[in-house]
Amino acid sequence: FVPSVRMADPRLKHTEVILEGNVYDLEAFSKVHPGGPDALRIFGGSDATTHYYMLHPHQTLRVKALEPYKLRPAEPAGKVSSEGYSAFLLNTEAYQDLKARVKKAIPNQFATWEWFAKAIVLFSLTLYVEYSVLAYGPTLFKGLVLGVLMAFIGLCIQHDANHGAVSSKGWVNQFWGYTQDWIGGSALLWRHHHVLMHHADTNVEGDDPDHTGDIVRFNKLTTWKGHHAWQAMYTWALLPLLPLKWHFGEFFDLLKMEHMGRAISPMASGDARLALAFRLCFFLRFYLLPLLLYPSLHTLAYQFVCFASGGLYLGVNFVISHNFEGVKSVLASADRDAHQKRDWAYEQVEASSTVGGRVLGFFHGGLNYQIEHHLFPRISHVHYHKLAPIIKQWCKEHKLRYQFYNSLQDNVSSTYRHLRALGEGA
Numbered sequence: 001f002v003p004s005v006r007m008a009d010p011r012l013k014h015t016e017v018i019l020e021g022n023v024y025d026l027e028a029f030s031k032v033h034p035g036g037p038d039a040l041r042i043f044g045g046s047d048a049t050t051h052y053y054m055l056h057p058h059q060t061l062r063v064k065a066l067e068p069y070k071l072r073p074a075e076p077a078g079k080v081s082s083e084g085y086s087a088f089l090l091n092t093e094a095y096q097d098l099k100a101r102v103k104k105a106i107p108n109q110f111a112t113w114e115w116f117a118k119a120i121v122l123f124s125l126t127l128y129v130e131y132s133v134l135a136y137g138p139t140l141f142k143g144l145v146l147g148v149l150m151a152f153i154g155l156c157i158q159h160d161a162n163h164g165a166v167s168s169k170g171w172v173n174q175f176w177g178y179t180q181d182w183i184g185g186s187a188l189l190w191r192h193h194h195v196l197m198h199h200a201d202t203n204v205e206g207d208d209p210d211h212t213g214d215i216v217r218f219n220k221l222t223t224w225k226g227h228h229a230w231q232a233m234y235t236w237a238l239l240p241l242l243p244l245k246w247h248f249g250e251f252f253d254l255l256k257m258e259h260m261g262r263a264i265s266p267m268a269s270g271d272a273r274l275a276l277a278f279r280l281c282f283f284l285r286f287y288l289l290p291l292l293l294y295p296s297l298h299t300l301a302y303q304f305v306c307f308a309s310g311g312l313y314l315g316v317n318f319v320i321s322h323n324f325e326g327v328k329s330v331l332a333s334a335d336r337d338a339h340q341k342r343d344w345a346y347e348q349v350e351a352s353s354t355v356g357g358r359v360l361g362f363f364h365g366g367l368n369y370q371i372e373h374h375l376f377p378r379i380s381h382v383h384y385h386k387l388a389p390i391i392k393q394w395c396k397e398h399k400l401r402y403q404f405y406n407s408l409q410d411n412v413s414s415t416y417r418h419l420r421a422l423g424e425g426a
Helices: 027-029 049-055 065-070 091-107 111-136 138-160 170-177 185-198 226-256 266-293 297-321 344-350 358-364 368-376 379-395 410-423
Strands: 015-021 020-026 070-073
Touching: 015 049, 020 027, 020 065, 020 111, 027 065, 027 266, 049 070, 049 185, 049 344, 065 070, 091 344, 091 379, 111 138, 111 266, 111 379, 138 170, 138 185, 138 358, 138 379, 185 226, 185 266, 226 266, 226 297, 226 410, 266 297, 297 410, 344 368, 368 379, 379 410
Parallel strands: none
Antiparallel strands: 015 020, 020 070
């Protein structure tokens, strides 16, 4: 399910952005942006105030650096995120205090040798398995191994890169970010979905694409339908099929320049053309060549095992992160005028969960530390185990629920019960 498409913010040209109530020339600023222009193009035509504070370690807007690019005061925001609405209080003293503590403990937020070693090994193994398939033929075991390796690339490599967490140098993040295109996704669409939409509006029904839809009822504000009574069971069966949506559905999203119900900024049109070229290469490499070289049902079975195993591994990680018993739903009702805003950081904590520890984090790209990741998405996952005790203490001081599960089984069980309760109309 994809909601009706929301076009760009009517207050802005697609080359403009809003920060703290003022409109800036994003196209001009992108040419001098320290992190490179690629990271900024998805924000064209949007209010990026939330994104600015969640992606930068400094505590205030760099007014002097931005002054030459300031155009005018912004008009009042609309009622949805794509029109500048925010359900949160931003850049509060509490969040600034947490940032200061984290900066002191982790002065270098980017990737270490551990990250690069893991990235090189994972990508090399993926290349070897794909070569083996083409040279010696596909097997179901190779499909399973390749699917898991692709999931590892998605979790451990491209995720950090497309958040800008690998390096302060934009080209390094861009290079590793394209591994998302190698595994059949799109770095552009991933940033549009996760950075622009999901992270800024986590668990906001109607704005967070991971919490909005009618196939699965993830939020109490989503209208209940009869099939939701079975969602605690069928949700898990749908996860292995996710790559089909990514591989083929996203192809048309790139053509239409819209994704997850929101228009993609025209500033990223060049990125979209490159993504389409990458996708055609993926279709040739993953689907067509194996079938041309080894035309059989066995080859189709290999391909199914590959994308199903990868889809299940990735899908389970996604579903359990923000859907569990007691998870915070940001909006209490559909009436946004009546909504009482809370600290963005508070809401990130209570809309996310953390499971396991450093060993699980090594294989999950740190995404078992969802609380830590959502508070600091531009810190590399190799540091999350150091973030956890700092954030736990901060949560204790602010009387926030820090949801921790000892094991994946505990987290999955909680998600199952949560989906069952929402499926019963709760």
